[in-house]
Amino acid sequence: MKKTLIVAALTGVFATAAQAQSSVTLYGLIDAGITYTNNQNGHSNWKATSGSVNGSRWGLRGAEDLGGGLKAIFTLENGFNIMNGTNGQGGREFGRQAFVGLSSNQFGAVTLGRQYDSVVDFLGPLALTGTQYGGTQFAHPFDNDNLDNTFRVNNSVKYTSANYAGLKFGAQYGFSNAAGGFSNNREYSAGVSYNYGPLNIAGAYLQLNNTQTNAAGTALNNGGAVAGDAPFAAGRQRIFGGGISYAFGPATVGFVFTQTMLDNATFITPTGTQVAGVSAPLSDGHVRFTNYEVNGRYNLTPALSLAANYTYTNSRIDGVAPKWHQVDLQTAYALSKRTDVYLQGEYQHVSGTGDSGLGATINGVGVSSTENQVSATVGVRHRF
Numbered sequence: 001m002k003k004t005l006i007v008a009a010l011t012g013v014f015a016t017a018a019q020a021q022s023s024v025t026l027y028g029l030i031d032a033g034i035t036y037t038n039n040q041n042g043h044s045n046w047k048a049t050s051g052s053v054n055g056s057r058w059g060l061r062g063a064e065d066l067g068g069g070l071k072a073i074f075t076l077e078n079g080f081n082i083m084n085g086t087n088g089q090g091g092r093e094f095g096r097q098a099f100v101g102l103s104s105n106q107f108g109a110v111t112l113g114r115q116y117d118s119v120v121d122f123l124g125p126l127a128l129t130g131t132q133y134g135g136t137q138f139a140h141p142f143d144n145d146n147l148d149n150t151f152r153v154n155n156s157v158k159y160t161s162a163n164y165a166g167l168k169f170g171a172q173y174g175f176s177n178a179a180g181g182f183s184n185n186r187e188y189s190a191g192v193s194y195n196y197g198p199l200n201i202a203g204a205y206l207q208l209n210n211t212q213t214n215a216a217g218t219a220l221n222n223g224g225a226v227a228g229d230a231p232f233a234a235g236r237q238r239i240f241g242g243g244i245s246y247a248f249g250p251a252t253v254g255f256v257f258t259q260t261m262l263d264n265a266t267f268i269t270p271t272g273t274q275v276a277g278v279s280a281p282l283s284d285g286h287v288r289f290t291n292y293e294v295n296g297r298y299n300l301t302p303a304l305s306l307a308a309n310y311t312y313t314n315s316r317i318d319g320v321a322p323k324w325h326q327v328d329l330q331t332a333y334a335l336s337k338r339t340d341v342y343l344q345g346e347y348q349h350v351s352g353t354g355d356s357g358l359g360a361t362i363n364g365v366g367v368s369s370t371e372n373q374v375s376a377t378v379g380v381r382h383r384f
Helices: 002-021 118-126
Strands: 022-040 043-050 057-067 070-079 097-104 108-115 153-160 167-174 186-196 199-209 236-248 251-263 287-299 304-316 323-334 339-351 372-383
Touching (some): 057 097, 097 153, 118 167, 118 199, 118 236
Antiparallel strands (some): 022 057, 022 372, 057 070, 070 097, 097 108, 186 199, 199 236, 236 251, 251 287, 287 304, 323 339
């Protein structure tokens, strides 16, 4: 009897140790709201929306301790529409993220799979779009700099350094997976950030090669690094930028600059990933977007926050030079650590569109038939 008790006790100890060395976490976020838009293709609209701030998702995140500060890690993350239950990201099962790799406390991590690029990783946290303080509808026109994660990178290998006294850096390469077409539909990016107390500085660069589509808007290399996700189709797309933020107690202010350049561009939003109505082929293949964002947020109380930004975008598209001005406001109130309600609004004005057919277009809302657009959303977010 005593031997049985000893064996049972030892079994429990070893099981506990094994559990401590590896873990798998189920997590998620659900964002649902009601959005009013004053002009969507010529009509006002009330609609139920999913992910007006943060895309609804669920995922699995795991780690196994291999000893000596080394771990095996993985993430599988699904994006979905809470209003109709369908998968996002083109219907992919794990369209938001899907990767596995090794992580070292001393040297950083190497991961392989479908992942965010360096612009998102390093520069994204300094902008309000792509964060809990602004998200989808605060994105720069067409999410031209991908700060709102419109596309992820397939077939990618990523290195992310450890934190060296506030300094972090990383790089990524996305393979085309095309025999005889190594440079067709490939991606590479790199970024760096530095944190010193209340100060944060970051910069990043990304390049996509030959993310072309056919007349139907289908990516020519569907197995490539960016397979029909990006809002543009071009022979080459380059994004670079930098940002800075500074915290003053409960307040944080920031500035982000980005520029997106397209060479041999053929379409804008050919697959409808962002908005419907702007999918005509371009006669002039050289496109440029330059974005200047000033943002701030303030925690009035531990539960109540305010956030605002102003973005000016100067562009050149198909022989015209549209200029976008957008003002965004958000307030959120935490009902608990996991649940909050929010109210946010956006105003956008565009000028200089000529006869291009472009109108105001708040991200994720739709295209206005005029130069102005206003949108407002009331919603709830729950995290688990």
